[in-house]
Amino acid sequence: MIVVMEKSATQAQIEHMIGRVQELGLKAHVIQGTERTVIAAVGDDRGSSKESLASGPGVSEVVPILAPYKVASRELKPDPTQIQVGQFKAGAGVVGVMAGPCSVESEEQIVSSAHAVKKAGATALRGGAFKPRTSPYSFQGMKEEGLKLLALAREETGLAIVTEVMSTEEVDLVAKYSDVLQIGARNMQNYRLLEAVGNSDRAVLLKRGASATIEEFLLAAEYILNEGNPNVMLCERGIRTFETHTRFTLPLATVPYLHRKTHLPVIIDPSHGTGHAYLVPDMSVAAVAAGADGLIIEVHPTPETAASDGYQSLTFPQFDETMARCARVAVAVDKEMCTMH
Numbered sequence: 001m002i003v004v005m006e007k008s009a010t011q012a013q014i015e016h017m018i019g020r021v022q023e024l025g026l027k028a029h030v031i032q033g034t035e036r037t038v039i040a041a042v043g044d045d046r047g048s049s050k051e052s053l054a055s056g057p058g059v060s061e062v063v064p065i066l067a068p069y070k071v072a073s074r075e076l077k078p079d080p081t082q083i084q085v086g087q088f089k090a091g092a093g094v095v096g097v098m099a100g101p102c103s104v105e106s107e108e109q110i111v112s113s114a115h116a117v118k119k120a121g122a123t124a125l126r127g128g129a130f131k132p133r134t135s136p137y138s139f140q141g142m143k144e145e146g147l148k149l150l151a152l153a154r155e156e157t158g159l160a161i162v163t164e165v166m167s168t169e170e171v172d173l174v175a176k177y178s179d180v181l182q183i184g185a186r187n188m189q190n191y192r193l194l195e196a197v198g199n200s201d202r203a204v205l206l207k208r209g210a211s212a213t214i215e216e217f218l219l220a221a222e223y224i225l226n227e228g229n230p231n232v233m234l235c236e237r238g239i240r241t242f243e244t245h246t247r248f249t250l251p252l253a254t255v256p257y258l259h260r261k262t263h264l265p266v267i268i269d270p271s272h273g274t275g276h277a278y279l280v281p282d283m284s285v286a287a288v289a290a291g292a293d294g295l296i297i298e299v300h301p302t303p304e305t306a307a308s309d310g311y312q313s314l315t316f317p318q319f320d321e322t323m324a325r326c327a328r329v330a331v332a333v334d335k336e337m338c339t340m341h
Contacts, residue, residue, distance in 0.1 A: 001026075002076055003039040003053055006060045013058030014039070020056055027226065031077050036060070038077075042070045042226060067261070069218040071225040072232075077263040080293075083231050085179045085203050088123040088160040089338045090233060090294035091265030095330050096338040098124035098162045098180075098205075098267075098296040099319060102309035103131050104146035112301055114153035116316040121323040123338050124160040124180065125153055126296055131308060132166055132186055147177035154179075158340065162205060162296070168196040175202045185209050185237055185272075188220050198227025205233045205267065205296070210240040210248060218262060233265045234258060235296060238273035247275020247312070250283055255290040265293035271312045277303065280314055281322040288329045294338075295326070 003017055014030070014037055021028040021041040029040040041053065042065075054062040067073040082092035090096035099117040104110045104127045114125045129146030142149070150161045160179040165171055166187065174181060180203045187193055188209035197204050204224055208217045217234065224232050236255070238248025250273030258266045268287035270280045284295050299319045303310040314322065327337045 001041045001045055001050060001053065002063050002065055003041060003056070004060045004063065005037045005039070006058050007036050009037060009058030009060075013056075017053070017056050017059060020053060024052075029071050029076075029225070029228075033077075033079070040065070040071055040076050067218075068215065069222040069262070071230075072218050072221050072262045072264055074261060074263050079263060080259070081230070081263045081265060083203055083233055083265055085124070085231075086160040087158060087338075087340050088179075090267065092293075093335050094338050095288055095292065095326070095335050096124065096267075096294040097122040097323065097326075098126045098160075098294065099299045100126040101128075101300045101306065102271075102298050102313065103128045103307045104142050104149050105307050107149050107152065109301060110146075110149050111153050111156060113299060114157045114159055116301070117299055117319060118157045118159055118340065120316070120320045121327065121337060121339060122159070122297075123340055124162050125150065125157070126162045126182075126298070127153075128308075129163050129174070129177075130166050130170065132164070132184055144173065147174065151177045165193070165197065168193050171196045171200055175200050179203065180205050180233075182235075183207060188212055188217065191220075191223055194220060194223035195227050198224040198229045200229060203231035203233065204229060205235050207235040207237050207269070208239070208254075210238070212239075214254065214257065214261070218258075221262075221264060233267050233294065234262070235267040235269055236273070237269035246273070246279065248273055250274055252283075252286055252290045252292075255287065255292050259291060266291075267294040267296055268292045269296045271296070271298040271309070275312050277312055277314055277318070280312065281318065281325065284322050285325050285329050288326045288335070289333055291333065291335075297322070 131141035270283035
C-alpha cells in the first residue's frame with residue numbers, strides 16, 4: 001500500500017505514520033517528493049487494515065500497489081530516479097558511461113584505461129577483480145590485488161569504480177575499494193547476495209539474467225530495495241535466444257518498457273549484448289536513442305592480448321569515436337551526457 005501524505009503534513013505526522021506502518025508488521029519506505037511525501041507500506045498486508053492507515057493524522061489517501069515489485073514501481077514513485085556516485089550520474093535525463101577492461105590485469109593496463117576513458121567522456125571505470133568464468137581453468141581475476149589497482153586508478157583520475165561482487169562473503173571487501181557493486185547475470189537471482197548488497201551503502205548495478213523475464217528482473221531489484229538501498233541501476237546485457245550471430249540478443253525495447261514500469265535508471269551493456277567489438281558502437285548509439293540512462297562498455301588498450309573478452313572490447317580510438325556519436329544522439333533525444341567537472 002502507499003500512504004499519501006497531505007501537502008501540509010508535518011514531520012511529526014510523517015514519523016507517526018511510519019510508526020503505524022511498522023506496528024502493522026510492514027516495512028516503511030519513505031519517498032520525499034517535491035509536492036508531498038509518500039510512505040510505501042511493503043510486506044504481507046493481508047492482515048492489515050487500509051482504513052486504519054487512512055484515518056491517520058496528515059494522511060491524504062491510501063492506495064494499493066498493484067505491481068508485484070512494490071518499491072521499484074512507478075506507482076510508488078512516478079518521477080525517474082537519478083543515481084549519483086561521485087561525478088557519475090545516470091537517470092532523469094542524464095546518460096552516464098562506465099567503461100574499462102573486462103578484467104584488471106596490471107597497474108599499467110587499468111591506469112592507462114582509466115585515463116583514456118576519462119578523456120573520452122566516461123565518468124566511471126569498470127573492471128573485474130573477481131571474474132566468474134564458465135571454465136574453472138580460465139583467468140579468474142586478480143581478486144583483492146585487482147581491487148587495490150582499481151582504487152589506485154580512481155585516485156589518479158577521480159572516476160567512480162564499478163566492479164562485480166560474487167558472494168555475500170565478499171561484499172564488505174569489494175565495497176571497501178569500489179563505488180558501485182555489480183551483480184552479474186549469473187547472480188541475478190542469488191537472493192542472499194541481493195539482500196547483502198541491499199544492506200550496503202554502495203550503489204548497485206544489477207544485470208539481467210540471460211533467461212530472466214522483465215518481471216523476474218524487477219523482483220530481483222526489489223530484494224535490494226526492500227533492504228533499504230535505494231541506489232539501484234538496472235542493466236540490460238542481452239538474453240539467450242535461438243540466434244547465433246551475436247553472443248546474446250540485445251533487446252533495446254527493454255529500455256522504454258522498463259521506463260514505463262519503474263523509476264530506476266536503465267543501463268545498456270552493448271559489449272556482452274553483442275559479443276563483437278564492431279557491433280558495440282552502433283548498439284551504444286542505438287541505446288542512447290532508445291532512451292537509455294547509461295552505458296557500460298568494455299575498453300582495452302590492446303584487445304588482442306586481453307585476458308578475457310578481448311573480442312568484444314573497443315580500442316581507445318574506437319571508444320573516443322563512440323562517445324562522440326553518443327553525445328550527438330543524446331542532444332537529439334533531449335538528454336545530456338554526464339561529464340567530469
